[in-house]
Amino acid sequence: MNRLVICDHPLIQHKLTFIRDKNTNTKDFRELVDEVATLMAYEITREMPLDTIKVQTPIMETDSKVLAGRMLGLIPILRAGLGMVEGILKLIPAAKVGHIGLSRDHDTLQPVEYYINLPTDAQNRQLIVIDPMLATGGSAIAAINSLKKRGCEQIKMMCLIAAPEGVKALHEAHPEVDIYVAALDERLNEKGYIIPGLGDAGDRMFGTN
Ligand SMILES: O=P(O)(O)OC[C@H]1O[C@H](OP(=O)(O)OP(=O)(O)O)[C@H](O)[C@@H]1O
Ligand SMILES: O=c1cc[nH]c(=O)[nH]1
Ligand SMILES: [Mg+2]
Secondary structure, rough: OOOOEEEOHHHHHHHHHHHHHOOOHHHHHHHHHHHHHHHHHHHOOOOOOEEEEEEEEOOOOOEEEEEEEOOOEEEEEEEEEHHHHHHHHHHOHHHHHHHHEEEOOOOOOOOEEEEEEOOHHHOOEEEEEOEEOOOOOOOHHHHHHHHHHOOOEEEEEEEEEEOOOHHHHHHHHHHHEEEEEEHHHOEEEEOOOOOOOOOHHHHHHOOOO
16 A cells, blocks of 8 residues: 555666756657666566466476466556557567546646547556656546546556655555656646656657647
């Protein structure tokens, strides 16, 4: 309950510095986010259950491990979450991908859902909701509400940067959802941006503003 995992591997922290840097261009931003997503996938799958099977090596038959249990589903929150999907699929190519479109109203900071499309067997999968930014937490909470309404129960959250306000709100709304972040920043500013953060993740990912 109320679990926050900070993925503090040096490679993740190094790459995150250049993701934050306002002088990093769109191409490099995308590549770095993709790389950090792959590294974070390694961390978030650490507790996946294993089965033992028999395998015949060139020398002899032996017991060896394979992934067991529920298959994964990746649920990026559009738009910015899209930038982390390919990086995770590099390690877990069999995962299915569902999409939730949410846009944060610039004035109220409330998320508005405009799209949802999930794998038909999403309820049977371990789902990872993906979004680079956990700011007020409103978007993540709305996405997880939508998933639960459709019968999904096994859910983890993966972000690059979280504000303490967003972690607190998400823990209060969904205490059983483990949150994985590359960094826990200081706070939100008056416009709901994470300080120091990286700016607007969607704009930096897709070159809009
Ligand atoms: O925790 P919150 O306060 O809800 O803020 C975080 C959300 O804001 C950003 O999306 P945005 O609404 O800018 O949409 P976009 O990805 O299409 O740019 C970000 O990618 C999160 O989804
Ligand atoms: O700092 C923030 C907060 C919300 N969404 C972003 O893209 N960046
Ligand atoms: Mg945005």
